[in-house]
Amino acid sequence: MAGTEKQRSTIRIYLDILLAAEDEGNAKPTRILQRANLPHDRMMKHVAELQKRGLLEEVTSGGGRFYVVTSKGKGFVKEVQRAEAFLSAFGVSL
Amino acid sequence: MNAYFILNSALNLIGALVALAVSYYGFRYGKVTGSSFLKTLSLGFMMLGVGLLAQASAFIFFDLDAVRLADRGTFVYSATMIYLALQAVAYLMITVSYARRVQGGSKAAVETAGLAVLALSQPSSLLLLGTHLFELGELVLVVLLAMIVFQGGLIYGESKNRLALMVLGSFSLILVAHVAELSASLLSSGLLYLVGDLVQLAGFGLLLLFVLRSGPDGRN
Numbered sequence: 001m002a003g004t005e006k007q008r009s010t011i012r013i014y015l016d017i018l019l020a021a022e023d024e025g026n027a028k029p030t031r032i033l034q035r036a037n038l039p040h041d042r043m044m045k046h047v048a049e050l051q052k053r054g055l056l057e058e059v060t061s062g063g064g065r066f067y068v069v070t071s072k073g074k075g076f077v078k079e080v081q082r083a084e085a086f087l088s089a090f091g092v093s094l
Numbered sequence: 095m096n097a098y099f100i101l102n103s104a105l106n107l108i109g110a111l112v113a114l115a116v117s118y119y120g121f122r123y124g125k126v127t128g129s130s131f132l133k134t135l136s137l138g139f140m141m142l143g144v145g146l147l148a149q150a151s152a153f154i155f156f157d158l159d160a161v162r163l164a165d166r167g168t169f170v171y172s173a174t175m176i177y178l179a180l181q182a183v184a185y186l187m188i189t190v191s192y193a194r195r196v197q198g199g200s201k202a203a204v205e206t207a208g209l210a211v212l213a214l215s216q217p218s219s220l221l222l223l224g225t226h227l228f229e230l231g232e233l234v235l236v237v238l239l240a241m242i243v244f245q246g247g248l249i250y251g252e253s254k255n256r257l258a259l260m261v262l263g264s265f266s267l268i269l270v271a272h273v274a275e276l277s278a279s280l281l282s283s284g285l286l287y288l289v290g291d292l293v294q295l296a297g298f299g300l301l302l303l304f305v306l307r308s309g310p311d312g313r314n
Contacts, residue, residue: 011126011127011128076126079122079123079126080126080127082123082308083122083123083126083127083129083132085257085307085308086119086120086123086132086257086308087123087127087129087131087132088253088255088257088258089255089257089258089260089261089304089308090131090135090191090192090249090258090261091192091248091249091252091253091258092129092131092132094127
């Protein structure tokens with residue numbers, strides 16, 4: 001049960017990070033940090049995982065570092081949001 | 095095959111397709127979220143779908159009508175028992191999933207649901223029941239469905255979620271359908287059995303609406 005809870009909360013964090021990056025367009029790490037409400041080291045760990053899965057991409061522009069949601073990431077966000085709606089009907093949250 | 099059996103098989107076939115669609119989405123979303131709740135729910139609906147499919151197939155493939163039913167009494171009786179057992183296990187899995195969510199893994203709820211199915215797994219008592227086995231099976235389904243409806247009601251009362259209301263409505267209709275089918279068997283009424291099938295179809299129809307609303311391109 002504890003493992004499931006941990007996994008669910010990780011999915012929730014992934015969703016928060018991706019939604020923050022998607023809403024901002026080119027999102028600065030500080031914006032994602034604020035929106036996802038995570039300590040810097042934990043956020044970077046999750047961002048690295050999302051990049052590894054091809055859901056988030058790092059771009060450098062004008063000397064700044066930004067994050068962009070890939071098309072695969074956009075699909076993932078939609079799928080998780082559908083799963084969230086499906087789960088809510090049974091009183092379960094992500 | 096006469097019109098009554100064609101209609102009965104068609105209704106079961108539609109119900110099976112809806113149950114398998116719910117199972118598919120449960121599996122798909124369970125995979126993306128890693129939710130054990132969804133995996134259990136998906137397995138429950140898969141068994142329900144297979145059970146309904148088995149019952150519909152028995153009539154379609156063996157081209158049974160009222161006359162042939164009498165000839166193949168043992169076959170039909172066995173097929174019905176398998177179908178009832180599959181449904182009982184399916185609803186037990188859904189009840190346990192719900193109980194874990196609503197009552198935080200309360201053992202009491204899970205054990206009560208388990209007791210209902212245990213009644214079907216005692217070979218000696220089953221033999222004593224003889225022709226009343228169908229009624230016992232239906233009674234187990236009614237108890238399990240009543241638990242699902244009660245827990246669904248608690249979830250809707252707490253969340254006021256429209257999708258939760260759809261799920262509650264569909265299970266309520268399926269419960270009414272099984273009460274009608276149990277009554278039909280006790281009163282030997284073919285018409286009441288058909289009414290039960292139609293109400294069950296309405297229940298699965300509402301479940302389909304829920305799947306469409308929560309699934310791709312759905313509005314929720």
